[in-house]
Amino acid sequence: MTATERVMVFGAGGFLGTAICRLLADRGIEHRGMTRSTGDPHRRFDLATGHCYALDTLLCMYKPTVIVNAAAASHGDTLELTRGNVVAVQALLASMNGYANNARFVQLGSAAEYGGAPQGTSQDEQAELRPGSAYGYTKLAGSELVLRAQRNGADAVVLRAFDVTGPGSPTSSLAGRVVRQLGTTDQIRLGSLEVWRDYVDVRDVAEAVVAVATADGKLPPILNVGSGKGTLAREVVHRLVELSGATARIVEGSGHADQADNVSWQQADTRLIADRLGWSASISLDKSLADTWAARSTSDPTSEMTTQPTLTAQPT
Numbered sequence: 001m002t003a004t005e006r007v008m009v010f011g012a013g014g015f016l017g018t019a020i021c022r023l024l025a026d027r028g029i030e031h032r033g034m035t036r037s038t039g040d041p042h043r044r045f046d047l048a049t050g051h052c053y054a055l056d057t058l059l060c061m062y063k064p065t066v067i068v069n070a071a072a073a074s075h076g077d078t079l080e081l082t083r084g085n086v087v088a089v090q091a092l093l094a095s096m097n098g099y100a101n102n103a104r105f106v107q108l109g110s111a112a113e114y115g116g117a118p119q120g121t122s123q124d125e126q127a128e129l130r131p132g133s134a135y136g137y138t139k140l141a142g143s144e145l146v147l148r149a150q151r152n153g154a155d156a157v158v159l160r161a162f163d164v165t166g167p168g169s170p171t172s173s174l175a176g177r178v179v180r181q182l183g184t185t186d187q188i189r190l191g192s193l194e195v196w197r198d199y200v201d202v203r204d205v206a207e208a209v210v211a212v213a214t215a216d217g218k219l220p221p222i223l224n225v226g227s228g229k230g231t232l233a234r235e236v237v238h239r240l241v242e243l244s245g246a247t248a249r250i251v252e253g254s255g256h257a258d259q260a261d262n263v264s265w266q267q268a269d270t271r272l273i274a275d276r277l278g279w280s281a282s283i284s285l286d287k288s289l290a291d292t293w294a295a296r297s298t299s300d301p302t303s304e305m306t307t308q309p310t311l312t313a314q315p316t
Helices: 015-026 052-062 078-099 134-151 174-181 202-214 233-244 271-277 285-294
Strands: 006-010 030-035 066-069 104-110 155-161 163-165 187-190 196-201 222-225 230-232 249-252
Touching (some): 104 134, 155 202, 174 233, 174 285, 187 233, 233 285
Parallel strands (some): 006 030, 066 104
Antiparallel strands (some): 196 230
16 A cells, blocks of 8 residues: 555445544544535535446546445345445446556445354354345345455455444444433334344444555455454343433334344454454443443434444344
C-alpha cells in the first residue's frame, strides 16, 4: 500500500460504516464517505440504482487507494437483498476496474455465508458454505464476485464478520431489537434463543478493516473477523435486561422467525487474521453490551449495515 491512503467508504451512514469512518478520522487517514440514505458529512450515492457514469466520475475525482464496501441490504424481500448485496457489489467492482484498478477493495462479508457448523467447532476461511437465509445467499454471491476479481488480479479481500454488536446496534440485530423493546414493554418478544453465535464489537471490526486497508503486501482473499467464542443468545438477552434494570419478561418463540433460526451454532476461527495482521478482538462481550445499553437511542442505522443478520428473532 502507499504511504498516504485515500479511502472511500461506501455505506458510511450505516452501523459498520460509521465506526469505520470514525476510526479513520481518529487515525488521521484521509477518507470520503458515501451513503445512500443520509447526507452530510457524507456524499449520497446508491450503488444499486445509481448511474454507472456517476460512480465512475466519483472514483475519477477522488482517486482512492482503498475502497471499502460496507454497504448492504440486511433485510427486505429477495429483490431488495439481491440489489443491495449483489448488484451493488458488481457495480462497484466494474467501476473500480475501469477507474481505480490499483486500489485495494475491502468487502464486508458475513458469517451468514457459512451458515451453521457442528456444535463446539470453529469455522475457518475454508469452512463449507451453507447459508441458512436469503441474506446469507446474497452476501455469498457478492463475496464470490469479489473473489472472482481477486483471482483475476485485483487486490481484493473479503472480511467475513460474525455477529456484530456494540453502540448503535440496529434493530436488525439481536442486541438492537432487545434494547429497543426494553423500557417500552413489560414483555420482550423474540424468536428462538437456543442458538450460539460469535459476537464481536463493531469497534473491533472497524480495527480489522483499517488494518486491512493499511497493510502492505498481498493478503489472503478471505479473513474471518470474530471473537473466537460462541455465546448462547439467551445469555446476551438476559445480560441486556440486567444492565437495563428492567423487570421485563422474555417471551421466546413469539417474535419474527427466519430461515436462519435453523442455524444453531457459529464460532469463528480467527487464526489467519491474527497471524497475518496481528488482529484480535479486544473488546469483551460484556463491555460491548454495556456500551450498547449506555448508548441507546432511537436511531436505527439498518439501511447500510453489512453485519450478519442475527440468526435469532429476525434477520441480521
